[in-house]
Amino acid sequence: MAGHQTYEEQKALVFRGLLLLGAITMIEVVIALLAKGHLVHGIKFSEGFGHYLYMLLMIGFSLYKAYFIIFFFMHMAYEVRGLAISVLLPTALLIWAIIAFFQEGSSWGARRKQIKEKNEELVKPAPAGAPQGYLLPGAAPEFVI
Amino acid sequence: MADTSVSPAHETHEHGHQDDTTLWEGAKAPFKASYGKLMMWYFLVSDAFTFAGFLIAYGALRFSTPTWPEPDFVFASFPFVQAHWPLIFVTFMTFVLIFSSVTMVRAVQEGHRENRNGVVFWMLMTILGGATFLGSQAYEWTTLIAKENMTVTQNPFGRHTADGVYVNPDGSEAKLPDGSPKAFHQGESYLLHFHGGKASGLAYHDTSKPGEVMMQHEGLKLKYTSGPYAGQVREAEMGPKAFGALFFFITGFHGFHVFSGVVFLTIIMINAASGLYAARRNGYEMVEKMGLYWHFVDLVWVFVFLVFYLL
Numbered sequence: 408m409a410g411h412q413t414y415e416e417q418k419a420l421v422f423r424g425l426l427l428l429g430a431i432t433m434i435e436v437v438i439a440l441l442a443k444g445h446l447v448h449g450i451k452f453s454e455g456f457g458h459y460l461y462m463l464l465m466i467g468f469s470l471y472k473a474y475f476i477i478f479f480f481m482h483m484a485y486e487v488r489g490l491a492i493s494v495l496l497p498t499a500l501l502i503w504a505i506i507a508f509f510q511e512g513s514s515w516g517a518r519r520k521q522i523k524e525k526n527e528e529l530v531k532p533a534p535a536g537a538p539q540g541y542l543l544p545g546a547a548p549e550f551v552i
Numbered sequence: 553m554a555d556t557s558v559s560p561a562h563e564t565h566e567h568g569h570q571d572d573t574t575l576w577e578g579a580k581a582p583f584k585a586s587y588g589k590l591m592m593w594y595f596l597v598s599d600a601f602t603f604a605g606f607l608i609a610y611g612a613l614r615f616s617t618p619t620w621p622e623p624d625f626v627f628a629s630f631p632f633v634q635a636h637w638p639l640i641f642v643t644f645m646t647f648v649l650i651f652s653s654v655t656m657v658r659a660v661q662e663g664h665r666e667n668r669n670g671v672v673f674w675m676l677m678t679i680l681g682g683a684t685f686l687g688s689q690a691y692e693w694t695t696l697i698a699k700e701n702m703t704v705t706q707n708p709f710g711r712h713t714a715d716g717v718y719v720n721p722d723g724s725e726a727k728l729p730d731g732s733p734k735a736f737h738q739g740e741s742y743l744l745h746f747h748g749g750k751a752s753g754l755a756y757h758d759t760s761k762p763g764e765v766m767m768q769h770e771g772l773k774l775k776y777t778s779g780p781y782a783g784q785v786r787e788a789e790m791g792p793k794a795f796g797a798l799f800f801f802i803t804g805f806h807g808f809h810v811f812s813g814v815v816f817l818t819i820i821m822i823n824a825a826s827g828l829y830a831a832r833r834n835g836y837e838m839v840e841k842m843g844l845y846w847h848f849v850d851l852v853w854v855f856v857f858l859v860f861y862l863l
Contacts, residue, residue, distance in 0.1 A: 414661070414665065417661050418658075418661070420657075421654055421657050421658055421661070424654060424657070425650065425651070425654045428650045428653075428654075429647065429650060432643065432646050432647065432650065433643075435862060436639055436640075436643045439624070439639060439861075439862050440624070440638060440639065443622075443624050443638070445624060445638055462863055465858060465862045465863060466858065469854050469855060469857075469858040469862075472854045473851055473854055473855070476653065476847050476850060476851050476854070477847075477851065480653055480654075480656075480657050480843075480847045480850075481843075481844055481847045481848075486583065486584075486585065487583045487584050487585070489582075489583050490583035490584075490585055490590070490593065493583070494593050494594075494596075494597055497597055497601075498597060498600055498601075501600075501601070501604045501608075504604065504608055505608055505611070508608045508609075508611065508612040509608075509611050509612060509615055511612055512611065512612030512613060512614070512615030512616040513615045513616070515612075515615075515616040516615055516616040516617060516618065519616075519618070
């Protein structure tokens with residue numbers, strides 16, 4: 408990066424980064440406290456549609472902070488394109504991991520009752536003396552190919 | 553070996569330490585980055601996957617659980633202040649890390665200018681920032697373990713999803729002074745403080761009056777007034793167990809990264825002060841590599857902050 412900017416420009420970037428990251432964090436916390444009704448009595452938007460809006464805002468702000476740190480503090484913006492791709496592309500695979508595992512988690516959550524029932528299900532022991540894997544009375548073995 | 557026809561292919565380093573090495577001697581740097589810097593990037597990619605694995609486990613377990621602690625009730629203590637200040641202390645911790653990241657950028661910049669004193673000064677600032685963060689985390693953990701009785705296997709923080717009313721030990725419904733039932737409502741949080749394995753009391757916090765404990769009695773029970781459990785009396789239960797384990801493992805793993813960062817920063821600062829990197833004449837590249845690691849620690853905190861404290 409030394410070849411791209413003068414020393415003064417570099418120092419300005421640092422100051423801008425400090426202000427930007429600090430300001431975004433402040434905004435995040437103020438919105439979080441406001442959304443959960445800690446800041447102003449009677450104002451709360453952490454349920455229903457407001458909740459989704461809130462989550463979207465928080466994730467958006469965090470992703471912007473991550474972008475700024477990677478591209479300007481870690482100088483990814485000044486690296487060769489190939490380096491940036493070889494680092495960022497594998498990381499992008501995580502998007503699928505997030506979708507897949509969160510789906511798995513919600514499905515697990517939705518079927519908690521069923522999982523509990525299945526866990527507690529008792530298998531009736533076979534009567535004493537009965538052959539293992541016995542046939543129902545009158546049933547003939549049938550083989551289907 | 554000394555094939556001069558390929559010599560123009562080698563890359564000149566941005567700090568101009570040009571020599572006569574050929575392709576065979578590793579003169580051409582892939583992606584125009586030095587070996588150490590490139591490997592630091594790939595180490596960070598692998599580390600990002602580890603952290604992502606932890607955070608995705610957090611998300612999946614949270615989605616699988618019907619209730620989850622409210623962060624603004626869990627993380628509400630502040631040193632020297634007996635108050636309910638949701639998220640304020642952890643915001644301070646975030647600022648400490650941002651500051652230390654900024655001082656690290658300054659150290660790297662001074663390194664590019666081969667300014668030894670500048671490097672050492674800004675690295676010292678970074679170390680102080682990292683140490684402050686570790687101290688803050690020690691305070692946060694101590695409060696959660698010693699005061700709130702949260703451990704890896706026990707989480708006293710829960711969140712109710714059904715309407716309920718408190719029942720006195722004799723079975724009668726708890727009443728407010730005006731005679732109406734002492735109920736809590738959907739989505740409100742409660743805190744239980746367990747000491748020595750026994751419930752010593754139940755503290756009910758009203759979300760509209762932060763910090764004020766509405767009631768705290770021995771052996772209070774809970775009666776649901778609506779929903780599928782209407783009429784049933786329940787003992788107050790612990791919150792989802794996974795929360796404690798996830799919190800301590802993930803913030804602990806991040807804290808361990810900060811700790812090792814502080815150790816390496818100290819070593820590299822001493823090396824820089826001794827003139828070792830000045831002699832290498834490569835623009836204090838070791839400081840730059842350390843900077844990458846340190847920014848990554850800050851980067852991870854952005855997401856830890858997001859999932860544990862904001863969402």
